[in-house]
Amino acid sequence: MNIESILIVGGGLAGFTVAQNLRSRGYAGRLDIIDPAGTPYDRPPLSKGYLLGDKDAAGIELAPASWFAEHQVGLVAATVDALDLEPLGVELSDGRKLRADRLVLATGGSARPLPIPGGDLDSVLVLRNREDADRLRSKIVPGMRLAIVGAGLIGAEVASSARQLGAEVTLVDPVDPPLVPAVGPELARRLHAMHADAGITVIHGSPVGIARTQAGHRLELADGQVVESDEVLVGIGIIPNTELAQAAGLETDNGVLVDANQRTSHPGVYAVGDMARTRRPNGTLLRRGEHWEYAMNTGATAAAAILEQELPVHGASWFWSDRHGTHVEGVGAMNGEGTTILRISAGEPVAAFRIAGDGRMLGAAAIDGGLTIKAARRIIDRGIVVKASALADPDMPLKKLAR
Ligand SMILES: Cc1cc2nc3c(=O)[nH]c(=O)nc-3n(C[C@H](O)[C@H](O)[C@H](O)COP(=O)(O)OP(=O)(O)OC[C@H]3O[C@@H](n4cnc5c(N)ncnc54)[C@H](O)[C@@H]3O)c2cc1C
Incomplete structure (x- = not known):
């Protein structure tokens, strides 16, 4: 037709x-x-x-x-x-x-609603579209208290931006650290620690209720902790x-x-x-x-x-995220069956590579390592087998290994 x-x-x-x-x-x-x-x-x-x-x-x-x-x-x-x-x-x-x-x-x-009493309040903020962003932006003034539920990608990015804008931010997540499936535990831990370093209050806990108060909102956690804030933003997928x-x-x-x-x-x-x-x-x-x-x-x-034309070929999946002045990228799958090789620089993990039993790379993640991820992607897509010692060496440009 x-x-x-x-x-x-x-x-x-x-x-x-x-x-x-x-x-x-x-x-x-x-x-x-x-x-x-x-x-x-x-x-x-x-x-x-x-x-x-x-x-x-x-x-x-x-x-x-x-x-x-x-x-x-x-x-x-x-x-x-x-x-x-x-x-x-x-x-x-x-x-x-x-x-x-x-x-x-x-x-x-x-935006996935928080399935707890008060999770559906009109005053609970989410971030999916421009109107949501305008609404959130209008609430953030220096010194305002923002509670964020969900410290994955969007919650963490908003926490970082709101902090830069002068808000007092509390970040709540039942998982500690979040993002392990995307970047592996070592990078996830380092990324999560950046929030506290930026002056954000980080709470490991499960919200069980949100209520409006005269001053704003009251977020209750399963262990009895209470977070009082002006606004609550939910970013749970x-x-x-x-x-x-x-x-x-x-x-x-x-x-x-x-x-x-x-x-x-x-x-x-x-x-x-x-x-x-x-x-x-x-x-x-x-x-x-x-x-x-x-x-x-x-x-x-x-x-x-x-149009019944040849389909384009896409490589391993890729994402990025930015927070606290750092850039995170991930490619492929960090949670596949295998082992992880870390690249450590100045005592901090800067990249993680997930390697299958046969030596092929399944996934990689890096903090401020765009070129590393670009090369890792090539390694994954071409099924190149790279020595673990070379992957772990922070002085070895991954590009050299991707040939
Ligand atoms: C705040 C935010 C930050 C993000 N940051 C990153 C990032 O750093 N890195 C990354 O890799 N990804 C990021 N993402 C994810 C990425 O933006 C999404 O994966 C991408 O936008 C998905 O595109 P989409 O077109 O499928 O859906 P959307 O961008 O959600 O677009 C769907 C559109 O459909 C319209 N629509 C819905 N229902 C109807 C209807 N009934 N009739 C007509 N129109 C309708 C909506 O109005 C909307 O415009 C982010 C997403 C958000 C929200």
Whole structure:
């Protein structure tokens, strides 16, 4: 079938990347992105530069308005209320119905609510979109007390930014240290220790209730500790936005299920980014990626698949995070079966490499080691076997080992 129209539901990074790749791959038909947020913007700065005020709304847009005009990508500022599968199309909240030859779902995720009494209070802050960031930013003034539940990626980044803005921050997490699956225990411990060094109160504990008080909020922990604060922010992960797909009868399981083409259980509907979950031909369900590059990669794959072109090859998964002036990167899997080799410099772990029994590298993580991770990625993708002593040597540039 000749494809003459494509509708993308959700204009975050994944949806935008689909549009960008469709055009760069030569698709000349009708192409629209539907998102109430309007012009697509990037989310990582929301907990970093945008929250700090270093970037404004225009500074985080994924492309200027002129790009959409030039590439004839329509931006429909509306919410999709329902998907139609026969014939393919969407129903918008304003009552309009739009038809297309292909649909791409890119609705991302919503902040996971804290399942405790008070976790659903309107005053409890989350950080998923620009409005959330604006609301959070408006509350942060020097000396205000911010309690953050969840010290993973977003909680830790907000703690760091809020501290820079002069807030008195308390960071609560039931896991000590957080992030072990992503960076391994040694780097996780070092990263977590940075919070206390920055003047943040770090509490290891499980929240059991949030209540409003005259002064703000009261967070109760299972061991009886109480954190009094002006505001509470919860950053404990996301729930994929699968409601539309589910209501339409597409297969879902903690994500909209897709094959290697990002195709859902309906041949004309694709899903990408945070909300998509790959099911292998043997039925194995992969972990959903919830990172920036995964959104880009899945978007690029969907565009190629829709146009029946060769699929791009993506290497090991990669993410980054910034906090307290340090840059963290991870590639591959740090929690696979194997052993860890540490690289230590000036008495501190700076990188960790996860090595399988056959000597292949499964994953790597580094603090302020972008080049190390770039080389590690090459080593992982090419299955290069590297000597443990060389990996542990902080004076050995990993690039030399990646050849
Ligand atoms: C604060 C923050 C910081 C982050 N920092 C990092 C980082 O440092 N490194 C990293 O690797 N990753 C980071 N991430 C993760 C990364 O940004 C996400 O993985 C990526 O944005 C996912 O893109 P997406 O397009 O799948 O979803 P989203 O970016 O969530 O976009 C989904 C879009 O769908 C729209 N939508 C939802 N429902 C509907 C509907 N019914 N109708 C129409 N539109 C709809 C929404 O409005 C939204 O614009 C961060 C995320 C956040 C929130």
